[in-house]
Amino acid sequence: MAIACPPGAPPPAAIAWLPPPPAARHGGHCPPHSPPLVATRYLCGHPSFPSPAQRWRHWRTNRGLLPPRPPASRPQPPPPLVLSPPLAPPPAAWVRATMVHDDASSSLAIAMNGGADPGPRPALTVPVADAAAPVTTTARAPPRARVAAPAAPAAPAAAPPPPSLSARVLVAPPATLDALVAKHCPPGSSVINLCPGGPHHRPPLEYLPPASALNALAGYGAVAGEAPLRAQLAKRSGAVPGTTDVTVTAGANAAFWCVLATVADPGDAVALYAPYYSSHAAAVGLAGCVLTTIPAGSASSSLPAGDGGGGGGGCDWVPTVAALDAYLAGRAAEAAAATAAGTPPPPRLAAVVVTTPGNPTGAVVADAALAAMAASAARAGVWLIVDAAYEAFVFDGTPRAAPLAAPNVVAIHTLSKAYGLAGWRVGYAVHPAALTAPLAAVQDAEATHACRPAQALAAGLLSALPQSYVAERVAEVAAARDALWRAARLGDVRPPVGRPAGGFFFLVPLPAAWAAAEEAAVTVMASEAAVLVTPGREYGAPGTVRVAFAAVAQVGGEVDRATEAGVRLRRGLDLLLERRPPPAKSGGGGVGGV
Numbered sequence: 326m327a328i329a330c331p332p333g334a335p336p337p338a339a340i341a342w343l344p345p346p347p348a349a350r351h352g353g354h355c356p357p358h359s360p361p362l363v364a365t366r367y368l369c370g371h372p373s374f375p376s377p378a379q380r381w382r383h384w385r386t387n388r389g390l391l392p393p394r395p396p397a398s399r400p401q402p403p404p405p406l407v408l409s410p411p412l413a414p415p416p417a418a419w420v421r422a423t424m425v426h427d428d429a430s431s432s433l434a435i436a437m438n439g440g441a442d443p444g445p446r447p448a449l450t451v452p453v454a455d456a457a458a459p460v461t462t463t464a465r466a467p468p469r470a471r472v473a474a475p476a477a478p479a480a481p482a483a484a485p486p487p488p489s490l491s492a493r494v495l496v497a498p499p500a501t502l503d504a505l506v507a508k509h510c511p512p513g514s515s516v517i518n519l520c521p522g523g524p525h526h527r528p529p530l531e532y533l534p535p536a537s538a539l540n541a542l543a544g545y546g547a548v549a550g551e552a553p554l555r556a557q558l559a560k561r562s563g564a565v566p567g568t569t570d571v572t573v574t575a576g577a578n579a580a581f582w583c584v585l586a587t588v589a590d591p592g593d594a595v596a597l598y599a600p601y602y603s604s605h606a607a608a609v610g611l612a613g614c615v616l617t618t619i620p621a622g623s624a625s626s627s628l629p630a631g632d633g634g635g636g637g638g639g640c641d642w643v644p645t646v647a648a649l650d651a652y653l654a655g656r657a658a659e660a661a662a663a664t665a666a667g668t669p670p671p672p673r674l675a676a677v678v679v680t681t682p683g684n685p686t687g688a689v690v691a692d693a694a695l696a697a698m699a700a701s702a703a704r705a706g707v708w709l710i711v712d713a714a715y716e717a718f719v720f721d722g723t724p725r726a727a728p729l730a731a732p733n734v735v736a737i738h739t740l741s742k743a744y745g746l747a748g749w750r751v752g753y754a755v756h757p758a759a760l761t762a763p764l765a766a767v768q769d770a771e772a773t774h775a776c777r778p779a780q781a782l783a784a785g786l787l788s789a790l791p792q793s794y795v796a797e798r799v800a801e802v803a804a805a806r807d808a809l810w811r812a813a814r815l816g817d818v819r820p821p822v823g824r825p826a827g828g829f830f831f832l833v834p835l836p837a838a839w840a841a842a843e844e845a846a847v848t849v850m851a852s853e854a855a856v857l858v859t860p861g862r863e864y865g866a867p868g869t870v871r872v873a874f875a876a877v878a879q880v881g882g883e884v885d886r887a888t889e890a891g892v893r894l895r896r897g898l899d900l901l902l903e904r905r906p907p908p909a910k911s912g913g914g915g916v917g918g919v
Contacts, residue, residue, distance in 0.1 A: 532785035687825020812891035840868035850897030
């Protein structure tokens, strides 16, 4: 017997639980008008004929379609419907069934409709009265209730994206000086390294406090710096109590960062005189500010007559007041034009940065020029940040810059150069007293304060060392400058090189054929002349290389490496004149911090 259940019908197991229909009270007979071979009834328990087959035979016998069966052969009522496995009673519902008997196969088809579909039908064992043995069937869903094939397993969810970096880091020039030195100047190499901007001497450690005192400095200290050191630095810089103050930082770069974060917001413009210090440019980008440049003027060389030939046509890139005024006037005109056109104005200018003595140029800005720059910046409502890290190293009688106190001026200083404390990281900012609290808030979130033992050493050096100590270091650096500068100049054969008036560096313009191939020029000089210099593009001076002469200054009776470095530098520049460069390649990113 095959049982087909239409959609929404309960399984055959529901038959045993359905209440008897009214037709059962009339003897279980079908109405007289029923078709001869089709009977429509409610499938339910019947008091006389519990089996559908028995009711079917009874219906046909009453109509003379079958002879009556002898009483002896009349089978006993079969046991009730057995389910395996047992199912819980389905929801109460009437099930309408149409029974069709096939005389040829003596099978009974039951089509049910109505009710709610509880899901897959179980296998049933249904005993039929006129069958020799029970028939095992499986209830199936009808075609109309065909269920869609199971969906293919969903593809595994995509892995979440990795954490991203800030856009400021992605656009900031990488610090590649270490990679440059590792490539061309590995340990044990004979290449003379003219890249680093550190001092050639080390501090005398006898001024370092004893171990017992150093242990007392192991805890946290004042954010703005230790009181004894701040008092000495205030006296040194001419700070006026109540008007000017001093904040000690972990080096000059940290001082610049704290000042920049104090006076500029993300999106503001910050102007640097170009060529500029590479770490200033990196800090501006990392602060989310817009870097703009002011071209430095090219003054005549200060080369004395007969000291290397040539004279004139220097390339010392001196920052000038005229260049600043032209820059500010151009910005004002741009803002006015934007207002008239109804377009967004240029970014607000927050600060102008000038470095004197210059890194990488060695140019020194006179006191009068600095005062005029401060006045121009004040009229525009702009801060003037003066980086004076190399203030002690001025040559040839050039006057040292006097402390500049103005309401809109912040000066950056360090003890790394004059006292050899580059690795100890002691710098400081001289600023209006109104910036003391904001700077402390920034530094507290950045480094908290400079290293306390380093501050103790700095205080000891400032109080114990005579001024002659610094003067001797300046003379040693000046001798190295002369040796390398004369080697780079060599008459009119090469492009002119302005004699640096201060600092640790100067720029050498490359021959025209190599102007767009700085990295290749550096490689040729390192591999064939055994001298390493830095590409000038990193300092906003494309077509040049930077020479750091303080790296080969001699101290006392040490071997004079400056003379040998000058010979190699001359050889390297001659090689560039003798050959053509390889195909130009894109320049790299920053050199980081020197």
